[in-house]
Amino acid sequence: MNHLAPFKLVGQTPPGTCPECATKHDPDMPHNQQSLTYQYKFYDRYGRWASWADAMKHCTSEVKKTWTQALRQMGIAVNAQPKNAGEIEIKIERR
Numbered sequence: 001m002n003h004l005a006p007f008k009l010v011g012q013t014p015p016g017t018c019p020e021c022a023t024k025h026d027p028d029m030p031h032n033q034q035s036l037t038y039q040y041k042f043y044d045r046y047g048r049w050a051s052w053a054d055a056m057k058h059c060t061s062e063v064k065k066t067w068t069q070a071l072r073q074m075g076i077a078v079n080a081q082p083k084n085a086g087e088i089e090i091k092i093e094r095r
Helices: 036-046 061-073
Strands: none
């Protein structure tokens, strides 16, 4: 924990939103893995960026199955760890 110390980048989330991801969602649904609030809170705790599998960890098997199928249909690897900026390969095609 405190992988971002001495910085505290995320404080209170807006009223009526999830305290983990700052998004309005049913508590039985996954956290918003795309939320910067969720990513930075997760990184501060675990020293790595959150995957969709992490965002669904608290969900029932049925919810995980439904979300995993939907994400895969969109080409999203549920268990893939998000890349750090230094790991992203950029290809530029010249015409």
